[in-house]
Amino acid sequence: MASPSPPPHANTTDRKTNPAKLRVFFIPFFATGHLIPMTDLAVLFAGNPRVEATIVVTPSNAALISATISRSSNPIRLLTYPFPSVGLPAGIENLATASPSESHLIYAAVDLAHQSHEALLRRHLPDALVADIPFFWAAAIADELGIPRLTFHAVGVFPQLIMNNLFRIRSEIANSGSDNTVVTVPGLPGKQIRIPRRELPQFLVSEDHMSESWARMKEAQLRAHGVVVNTFCGLEPEYCEMYRKVDAKRAYFVGPVALSLYGSDPKGGGLRGCNSGSHVDCLTWLDRWEVGSVVFVCFGSWCHFSPKQLAELALGLEESGRPFLWAVRGDRASAAEEWIPEGWEERVKAKGMVIWGWAPQVAILGHTAVGAFMTHCGWNSVLEAASSGVGMLTWPLVFEQFINERLVVEVTRSGARVWEGGRRSEREEDSELVSREVIRRAISRFMETGGEGEKAREKAKELARMAKEAVEEGGTSRRNLDHLIEDLINARGHV
The missing domain is CATH 3.40.50.2000 (Glycogen Phosphorylase B;)
Structure with missing residues (x-):
C-alpha cells in the first residue's frame, strides 16, 4: 500500500534532501540509562552508508550526548525540543539530575511531550522512527505518516517477560497478603522464578502512573513494526525465543551496543x-x-x-x-x-x-x-x-x-x-x-x-x-542489526 500524502502543513524538505538515504529518527526517554544506549544505537545505524540517523532530545539531554556524537566517525543529526513545563528547575530534564522528590515530575513530562514529538515528526517526515517504550503515542503518529515505528527497550527480555506476565495477575498480587508474600512468575520457560512482593515494581502492586500506561505501551508495541532490544541472545536465549513469539511482530536483539562500538577502549x-x-x-x-x-x-x-x-x-x-x-x-x-x-x-x-x-x-x-x-x-x-x-x-x-x-x-x-x-x-x-x-x-x-x-x-x-561473538561479523546481534536496517529500507513507502 502506498504511503499516504503528508498533511498540508508538513514540510517535506528533509525527505527531498537525500532521498537515497533511509532517514531514521530516535527519540529516547528522559533517563541516562535510556539515553546512552539509544544514542549508541543511532551511531550504529549511522555506520551504514545507506542510513541517516537523527536523535531527538531536549536541550539538557542533548548536552549529555554531545561528546558521543562529536566523537562518532559517522555523522549524527541532532534535533531538540523544549522540555515540558512541569515545575522543575531549569536544566533538570533527566531522572539522573532530578532529586527523589522531583522524579514524578519527569514522568509527568512524558505525557506532555506528545505534542512536541508529533509536531517534529510531521514537520520532518522521517522514513522510520525508533521511539522509547514510554512514548506509546509514536505508534499512532507513525501509522498516520505511513512510516514504520519500532519500540526501543533499554532493558532485556527477561525482565520484560516477567513484568508482562505479572501485570496480567496484578490484582491477585495486590490482594495476596503481606509484602512478605512470594510471587511465582507464571508462563516462563526454564527455571521457576519467585519474587517477594516487596521487591516488585510498584505498578505491579498498586495503581500508579505506570500501571495506567502499561497496557497502552504494550498495545502500541504489539501493533508497531517491531521491537529493538539492547541484549544478546546468548545472555537470555530461551527468553529471547519466547519474546519473539509473544511480545512483538518482529524482535531485533542488537546488543550489547556499547561493545559493538567501543569494546573496552x-x-x-x-x-x-x-x-x-x-x-x-x-x-x-x-x-x-x-x-x-x-x-x-x-x-x-x-x-x-x-x-x-x-x-x-x-x-x-x-x-x-x-x-x-x-x-x-x-x-x-x-x-x-x-x-x-x-x-x-x-x-x-x-x-x-x-x-x-x-x-x-x-x-x-x-x-x-x-x-x-x-x-x-x-x-x-x-x-x-x-x-x-x-x-x-x-x-x-x-x-x-x-x-x-x-x-x-x-x-x-x-x-x-x-x-x-x-x-x-x-x-x-x-x-x-x-x-x-x-x-x-x-x-x-x-x-x-x-x-x-x-x-x-x-x-x-x-x-x-x-x-x-554476538557483535562480530556474522554474530547474532550483528545479523539482527543488518536485518533491521534492511527491513526498514524495504518497508520505505510500503507501510
Whole structure:
C-alpha cells in the first residue's frame, strides 16, 4: 500500500534532501540509562552508508550526548525540543539530575511531550522512527505518516517477560497478603522464578502512573513494526525465543551496543569513555593492582542511598581489606559533611579510590585488575559486566533491578547477592540498613579463592565470549542489526 500524502502543513524538505538515504529518527526517554544506549544505537545505524540517523532530545539531554556524537566517525543529526513545563528547575530534564522528590515530575513530562514529538515528526517526515517504550503515542503518529515505528527497550527480555506476565495477575498480587508474600512468575520457560512482593515494581502492586500506561505501551508495541532490544541472545536465549513469539511482530536483539562500538577502549564512547583527567587517573590507579583483585562499586546514575547507608558501605569496604574503586554520586564537599566517617579517607587511601560523579564504567570493567562489580543491577550495568567477564555482587534498588538480579544470580549464575534473608524492598523506606559487617562478609566471600565469586567469574567470562561473538561479523546481534536496517529500507513507502 502506498504511503499516504503528508498533511498540508508538513514540510517535506528533509525527505527531498537525500532521498537515497533511509532517514531514521530516535527519540529516547528522559533517563541516562535510556539515553546512552539509544544514542549508541543511532551511531550504529549511522555506520551504514545507506542510513541517516537523527536523535531527538531536549536541550539538557542533548548536552549529555554531545561528546558521543562529536566523537562518532559517522555523522549524527541532532534535533531538540523544549522540555515540558512541569515545575522543575531549569536544566533538570533527566531522572539522573532530578532529586527523589522531583522524579514524578519527569514522568509527568512524558505525557506532555506528545505534542512536541508529533509536531517534529510531521514537520520532518522521517522514513522510520525508533521511539522509547514510554512514548506509546509514536505508534499512532507513525501509522498516520505511513512510516514504520519500532519500540526501543533499554532493558532485556527477561525482565520484560516477567513484568508482562505479572501485570496480567496484578490484582491477585495486590490482594495476596503481606509484602512478605512470594510471587511465582507464571508462563516462563526454564527455571521457576519467585519474587517477594516487596521487591516488585510498584505498578505491579498498586495503581500508579505506570500501571495506567502499561497496557497502552504494550498495545502500541504489539501493533508497531517491531521491537529493538539492547541484549544478546546468548545472555537470555530461551527468553529471547519466547519474546519473539509473544511480545512483538518482529524482535531485533542488537546488543550489547556499547561493545559493538567501543569494546573496552577507555578513550572511546563519549559518556562511556574517559573524558577527564580524573577518569584517566582511575585507570592508572587500577594498573597498580594484580589481576582480579579490585572491587568496583557503582550504583548507576539514579540511586539515592541515605547518609547512614553510605557510611556503612564506606566502612564495609574498608573492613573487607580489599582494594576498591568506588563511584559516588554528588560531590566530596557535601559528602564530607553528611556521611564520610571521620578519618576514613586517610585510612583507606592506600587501598581505596573514590570517583566523585560520573565514572567510565565500560573502561573500568574492561580493566584486568577488576575482579568483582558491586552493582544495583541496572540493565546497562548487567550488560557491561557480562561483556567484560566480571562477576557481580548484586544490590538492587528500584523498579526492575530486583528482577534483573535473578537473571544474574539464579539463571546465568554470574553473580551473588550482597545479602540474603534480610528485608529488601523496591521502596527505600521499607528496606533495612545493610550493615558494614554484611558488606565485609559479602566481599570477602566473593573474592576468596575457590568460593562463589570464582564460579561466578567463570560464568561471566563465558558470557563475555558470547557477547563478543554476538557483535562480530556474522554474530547474532550483528545479523539482527543488518536485518533491521534492511527491513526498514524495504518497508520505505510500503507501510
